[in-house]
Amino acid sequence: MNSTADFHTRPHRGGAIRSALRRADAWLDARGTWAWIAAMVAGFVIFAPLGLVILAWMIWGKQMFGKTCRHRGHSFGHGMHRHTGNAAFDSYKADTLRRLEEEQDAFESFLRRLRDARDKQEFDHFMEERARDVATAPTGDETPAGDEPRRGEH
Numbered sequence: 022m023n024s025t026a027d028f029h030t031r032p033h034r035g036g037a038i039r040s041a042l043r044r045a046d047a048w049l050d051a052r053g054t055w056a057w058i059a060a061m062v063a064g065f066v067i068f069a070p071l072g073l074v075i076l077a078w079m080i081w082g083k084q085m086f087g088k089t090c091r092h093r094g095h096s097f098g099h100g101m102h103r104h105t106g107n108a109a110f111d112s113y114k115a116d117t118l119r120r121l122e123e124e125q126d127a128f129e130s131f132l133r134r135l136r137d138a139r140d141k142q143e144f145d146h147f148m149e150e151r152a153r154d155v156a157t158a159p160t161g162d163e164t165p166a167g168d169e170p171r172r173g174e175h
Contacts, residue, residue, distance in 0.1 A: 049056045065072030104111050
């Protein structure tokens, strides 16, 4: 008979599978996006549902949309802030990265203002149409002479 203590101390097969998947995930992460793409293509060639699972993990997991430049450091790769020992190059690199971040922030701000302007324009257009429709719509209080509603009609 198994007790609950035996159940909790016994190794589970699911744990070994999860551990292997974590190792594979870390291995592919260490090799970059191209490794993920190669794994997905190989998954489609070997067994189509496997390719779909890898694609789903790339999209909803973390690979495709989960990381942005700010979360990873920079899209150029890890170690962008390491010093090379060459002071002139390190200074140039720091200035260039700072300038690129400022340009990225300015561009994102521009896109935000552009979206806001488009939203405002669409809203103003909607309000103009609504005001025009309200102004041209009959009020419903007016009934032409002789067109009295008959009993049972609305």
